Amino acid sequence: GAVVSQHPSRVICKSGTSVKIECRSLDFQATTMFWYRQFPKQSLMLMATSNEGSKATYEQGVEKDKFLINHASLTLSTLTVTSAHPEDSSFYICSARGGGTYSNQPQHFGDGTRLSIL
Amino acid sequence: DAKTTQPPSMDCAEGRAANLPCNHSTISGNEYVYWYRQIHSQGPQYIIHGLKNNETNEMASLIITEDRKSSTLILPHATLRDTAVYYCIVRVPSGNTPLVFGKGTRLSVIA
Numbered sequence: 001g002a003v004v005s006q007h008p009s010r011v012i013c014k015s016g017t018s019v020k021i022e023c024r025s026l027d028f029q030a031t032t033m034f035w036y037r038q039f040p041k042q043s044l045m046l047m048a049t050s051n052e053g054s055k056a057t058y059e060q061g062v063e064k065d066k067f068l069i070n071h072a073s074l075t076l077s078t079l080t081v082t083s084a085h086p087e088d089s090s091f092y093i094c095s096a097r098g099g100g101t102y103s104n105q106p107q108h109f110g111d112g113t114r115l116s117i118l
Numbered sequence: 119d120a121k122t123t124q125p126p127s128m129d130c131a132e133g134r135a136a137n138l139p140c141n142h143s144t145i146s147g148n149e150y151v152y153w154y155r156q157i158h159s160q161g162p163q164y165i166i167h168g169l170k171n172n173e174t175n176e177m178a179s180l181i182i183t184e185d186r187k188s189s190t191l192i193l194p195h196a197t198l199r200d201t202a203v204y205y206c207i208v209r210v211p212s213g214n215t216p217l218v219f220g221k222g223t224r225l226s227v228i229a
Contacts, residue, residue, distance in 0.1 A: 006161070036219075043222065045219075051214065095217070106167055109154075110161050111160055111161045112161045114159070
């Protein structure tokens with residue numbers, strides 16, 4: 001089946017540090033990638049949607065200057081949390097979907113990155 | 119906002135079938151029903167999806183009512199490893215349309 005690889009799986013760093021998370025589709029071309037965030041005991045919340053070579057579309061309330069998304073190729077997207085603070089500590093999960101514009105193909109998810117800001 | 123309603127929790131005995139219901143009474147004609155599950159501290163895992171016909175794969179069966187206002191995910195022989203939060207999601211087949219997660223059903227498989 002389709003595989004999405006996400007790295008790193010866990011990050012612990014000091015407040016003010018910038019952290020980059022990579023998301024790769026290993027065996028398919030991801031025309032669209034999505035980034036989600038999940039706080040403890042809550043469901044996944046969509047942060048942004050990105051297409052290869054285009055600027056990401058951010059959900060309301062998500063700061064685009066704080067969460068930088070780059071979708072440089074059909075197999076790679078990165079999320080950079082800039083100047084991270086303790087309130088940014090969360091479980092970040094990427095997702096990718098292949099197929100065309102009207103595809104019913106499912107989204108496939110990475111295993112997530114647990115970010116802890118001290 | 120999620121367009122589906124699921125019970126918050128269910129228990130199932132190991133080896134028995136687990137039947138997880140989902141209501142999606144406002145589903146539109148071109149929306150698909152997707153099922154995912156999330157085991158603790160992992161990313162969601164795709165299970166199955168369908169439009170109007172019943173579907174079956176190696177993991178589960180999906181039964182969609184004729185009026186498409188509800189569906190049931192069936193795990194035929196539940197094991198302890200099936201303990202997870204199960205999400206039922208409806209989505210239009212458009213490339214940029216994301217999956218919107220509700221609260222799901224926490225299934226506990228009991229030995």
